[in-house]
Amino acid sequence: MLLSISAVCNQNGEVTLKTIDQKAMLLSIKAEYARKILAGEKQFEYRKTRCRENINHIIIYATSPVKAVVGEADISEVLQDTPEVIWKKTKAMAGVEKEDFDLYFKGKKTAVAYALCNVSVFEEPRELIQYGIRTAPQSYRYL
Numbered sequence: 001m002l003l004s005i006s007a008v009c010n011q012n013g014e015v016t017l018k019t020i021d022q023k024a025m026l027l028s029i030k031a032e033y034a035r036k037i038l039a040g041e042k043q044f045e046y047r048k049t050r051c052r053e054n055i056n057h058i059i060i061y062a063t064s065p066v067k068a069v070v071g072e073a074d075i076s077e078v079l080q081d082t083p084e085v086i087w088k089k090t091k092a093m094a095g096v097e098k099e100d101f102d103l104y105f106k107g108k109k110t111a112v113a114y115a116l117c118n119v120s121v122f123e124e125p126r127e128l129i130q131y132g133i134r135t136a137p138q139s140y141r142y143l
Helices: 031-038 083-093 098-104
Strands: 002-009 015-022 024-029 044-047 057-062 068-081 111-126 140-142
Touching (some): 024 031, 031 057, 031 068, 031 111, 044 083, 083 111
Antiparallel strands (some): 002 015, 024 140, 044 111, 057 068, 068 111
16 A cells, blocks of 8 residues: 655645555556556556456556566546447547457456556656565556
């Protein structure tokens, strides 16, 4: 679990600090898609199943050839429906071609789309060991 501190300004201009608990997971994402997320070209991360916990933050691990943690993002919404409905709702900022989307969800009745916001790019890629992880997860790992 991560802890964020947010500054909140009231009507009188007084600033107070507020802590926000963030439940996070580290996601293994193909390097080309990780690059698109960090560049703002891909605002949805697709998965075949929804994770069990309510996650509001992801750490982005770019797979081969990068093999490093390259950024992070908040999850603003989780969409779950048929692949057809998910594509219609997300295609404008999908960051993937329709053919690749269809191939990924072939034979599946349910698709999940994590809507990403507040994307941060790390100045220097980080090693998994910095998160207490020795090997990259196949799909995701709770932090």
